[in-house]
Amino acid sequence: xxxxxxxxxxxxxxxxxxxxxxxxxxxxxxxxxxxxxxxxxxxxxxxxxxxxxxxxxxxxxxxxxxxxxxxxxxxxxxxxxxxxxxxxxxxxxxxxxxxxxxxxxxxxx
Amino acid sequence: xxxxxxxxxxxxxxxxxxxxxxxxxxxxxxxxxxxxxxxxxxxxxxxxxxxxxxxxxxxxxxxxxxxxxxxxxxxxxxxxxxxxxxxxxxxxxxxxxxxxxxxxxxxxxxxxx
Numbered sequence: 001x002x003x004x005x006x007x008x009x010x011x012x013x014x015x016x017x018x019x020x021x022x023x024x025x026x027x028x029x030x031x032x033x034x035x036x037x038x039x040x041x042x043x044x045x046x047x048x049x050x051x052x053x054x055x056x057x058x059x060x061x062x063x064x065x066x067x068x069x070x071x072x073x074x075x076x077x078x079x080x081x082x083x084x085x086x087x088x089x090x091x092x093x094x095x096x097x098x099x100x101x102x103x104x105x106x107x108x109x
Numbered sequence: 110x111x112x113x114x115x116x117x118x119x120x121x122x123x124x125x126x127x128x129x130x131x132x133x134x135x136x137x138x139x140x141x142x143x144x145x146x147x148x149x150x151x152x153x154x155x156x157x158x159x160x161x162x163x164x165x166x167x168x169x170x171x172x173x174x175x176x177x178x179x180x181x182x183x184x185x186x187x188x189x190x191x192x193x194x195x196x197x198x199x200x201x202x203x204x205x206x207x208x209x210x211x212x213x214x215x216x217x218x219x220x221x222x
Contacts (some may be wrong), residue, residue: 094165
């Protein structure tokens with residue numbers, strides 16, 4: 001069975017400081033991982049996917065198969081980054097997207 | 110707005126009752142997904158439909174059922190409601206099956222009293 005773990009329910013950092021939101025997974029197959037974000041009063045939306053290795057809004061995430069991690073990072077946090085962040089794994093066999101519990105990120109001015 | 114739309118936005122009902130939540134996918138999307146988000150459980154996958162056919166099933170209770178109609182809208186039926194069914198129910202859609210890239214609606218908040 002697959003599992004996605006986000007160990008921090010809450011994370012608070014100061015503006016300009018680096019941010020790292022942790023995500024660990026367990027999955028027997030080849031993982032497809034995603035980060036979704038929900039800003040205040042907005043719907044849940046895709047932030048980035050590991051396959052494209054892109055940087056969105058300054059965020060990057062590297063898949064580390066050895067550590068089974070997919071941490072989300074940003075070198076300099078901005079106030080508009082305050083949101084709920086969800087790590088998700090796509091289970092190819094079961095054809096379902098499984099989410100972690102989410103981390104609420106607060107950027108303090 | 111051609112995004113995913115869900116109705117109603119809020120619903121308050123009593124234990125033992127039955128409710129229906131409705132979802133219209135993005136224009137052109139054939140896949141519809143239902144998720145339940147409660148405080149202690151996070152986002153839990155319930156069920157997926159593709160072009161009217163059930164494709165994948167998650168932790169959906171027997172009291173819950175869903176379907177996707179020929180016009181591609183979907184309904185989630187929740188019956189014999191219990192207090193623990195109070196949650197935010199999200200619908201999402203995608204243009205293809207077998208993808209983790211979903212487009213979400215704003216959710217329907219169900220409160221069971």
